[in-house]
Amino acid sequence: MKKTSMIAAVLLLVACGSASHLTPPANFLALDENEEGYAQRATSAEGVVIATRELDNDHEGTLAFWVEAIKQRMQHTRGYALTAESDISIASGQRGKQLRFGHDEAGGPYVYWLNIFVEGDRVFIVEAGGKQDLFTTTQPQIEQAIAAYRF
Amino acid sequence: MRIWNLGAVAALAWVVGCGGGGQQYGSTIASSEAVYSDDESVMRSVSQRLEFDGIEVRSQRSDLSRMASSPPPDAPSPMPSATGESYESEAISAGADSASSNEGSPRQRYADATPPPAQPVAGTARAGADSSSRVTDDAHHGPLLIYTATVHLSVFEVERTQQSVIEIIREAGGFLQLQNDQQLTVRVPAANFRDALARIEQVGDVLHRNVQALDVSDEYRDLTIRLQNALAMRDRLQLLLQQASTTEQALQVEHELERVTLIVEQLRGRMQLLGDRLAFSTITVMFQPHAEPTDQPGTFRLPVPWLDELTLTHLLSLPYED
Incomplete structure (x- = not known):
């Protein structure tokens, strides 16, 4: 019986096509998967969103490469301000980089976090963002969700 | 007793006020010769030293002291105030005097941003007081640099x-x-300039940076010497005023005294200003919000489609549920 349950779980994972798993904060609503290129996405009622991406890394670019590419794109092309950068580790043991950006939109400050992980030929990204004041109130739960991320 | 020529005194005063830089020394000495015509050897030796020894402030001071302590044989004696020591103390106190009347300065107005007194550099008063004496020392040790930066x-x-x-x-x-919406201008102790600038540059993305170091050693040295000369001249004029035998003479001397005093104040003011600029570097920070994309033609774009999807707009655009 136990064996059957495990097989079912594995089959479910394969069926979903997702090699990673993020448990959203308790007060978030999980949206349909595979929307807009996201593996997972969830939102709070106020509009703070957390999402994951799983991307091909056929040429096996390193974490440093992707971090630099993302910083370059966000700062110099999109006009985001890099407010903080730090190393991060997740529940499954991998180490990655957390980039915290700020951006003024519609006259107000917004926060946008990108957490980047590289594992072989895959890149895993956890995004989180929202209006700054709303994001700040949810920040502990967001951090907890990122820390519990697995792939 | 030799009668001093008031015309020559006036000429000396004029030279002290108008002379500047290397030329000033020669001019001053030429005038001094007019006054102390019997002490030509001393004057000539001073002139040579200044012209060929690279204009060294301490040497000039000691020579002035020598000049002052060696009054012409016919000059009234004693000359209590006309000593090298008095020149030095007056020159040094010049900054402090003017600094002490610095109330209402930007530092005062923005007192909330001023560090507690325990900070290593106190402020303009100290800068002014130190600056004159520092010049004589720095003449030996290195240039006097005013640092400014715009970021x-x-x-x-x-x-x-x-x-x-x-x-x-x-x-x-x-x-x-x-401070205004887009700009901050701040002053930091010169010793902390580099560290402060480095820290400021970390609060945003540096779009442009301009750092300048202006060498004011020559100007400061000139000002110091001109002030010394002016103070010596003022002392002499005050002495002459006491000795004036006619009203006409007294009026003439008073007129010159007034003019030299004005020059002294101007020189002190300029030294005070330089002292302040030397002690506190100026950093101007211009802020540009990150509101608009800065995509420029020719900007390198890595050909990775998903990089384009990493945006807040994309993240926050939620699909309608069927």
Whole structure:
């Protein structure tokens, strides 16, 4: 019986096509998967969103490469301000980089976090963002969700 | 007793006031010769030293002292105030005097951004007081540099970032001079200039940076010597005023005295200003919000489609449920 349950779980994972798993904060609503290129996405009622991406890394670019590419794109092309950068580790043991950006939109400050992980030929990204004041109130739960991320 | 020629005194005063730089020494000495015509050897030796020894302030002072302590044989004696020591003390106190009347300065107005007194550099008063004496020392040790920097930063949340910069400046012992929506001008102790600038550049993305070091050694040295000369001249005029035998003579001397006093104040003011600029470097920070994309033609774009999807707009655009 136990064996059957495990097989079912594995089959479910394969069926979903997702090699990673993020448990959203308790007060978030999980949206349909595979929307807009996201593996997972969830939102709070106020509009703070957390999402994951799983991307091909056929040429096996390193974490440093992707971090630099993302910083370059966000700062110099999109006009985001890099407010903080730090190393991060997740529940499954991998180490990655957390980039915290700020951006003024519609006259107000917004926060946008990108957490980047590289594992072989895959890149895993956890995004989180929202209006700054709303994001700040949810920040502990967001951090907890990122820390519990697995792939 | 030899009668001093008031015309020559006036000429000396004029030279002290108008002379500047290397030419001043020669001019002053030429005038001095007119006054102390019997002490030509002393004057000539001073002139040679200044012209060929690379204009060295301490040497000039000692020579002035020698000049003052060696009055012409016919000159009234004694000359109590006309000593090298008095020149030095007056020159040094010049900065302190004017600095002490510095109330209402930007430092005062932005007292909230001023560090507690325990900070290593106190302020203009000290800068002014130290500056004159420092010149004589620095003439031997190195140039006097006024540092200024302008930094253009692209930032998120301008107001909050400005507060961060003010905090950095407060910790560096500096103060706020100007603030508006897009700009901050701050002053930091010269010793903390580089550190403060480096920290400021970390609060945003540096779009443009301009750092300058202006060498004012020559100007400061000239000012010091001109002030010494002017003070010596003022002392002599005061002595002459006491000895004036006619009203006409007294009026003439008073007129010159007034003019030399004005020159003294102008020189002190300029030295005070330089002292302040030397002690506190100026950093101007221009803020540009990160509101608009800065995609420029020719900007390198890595051909990776998903990089284009990493945006807040994309993240926050939620699909309608069927």
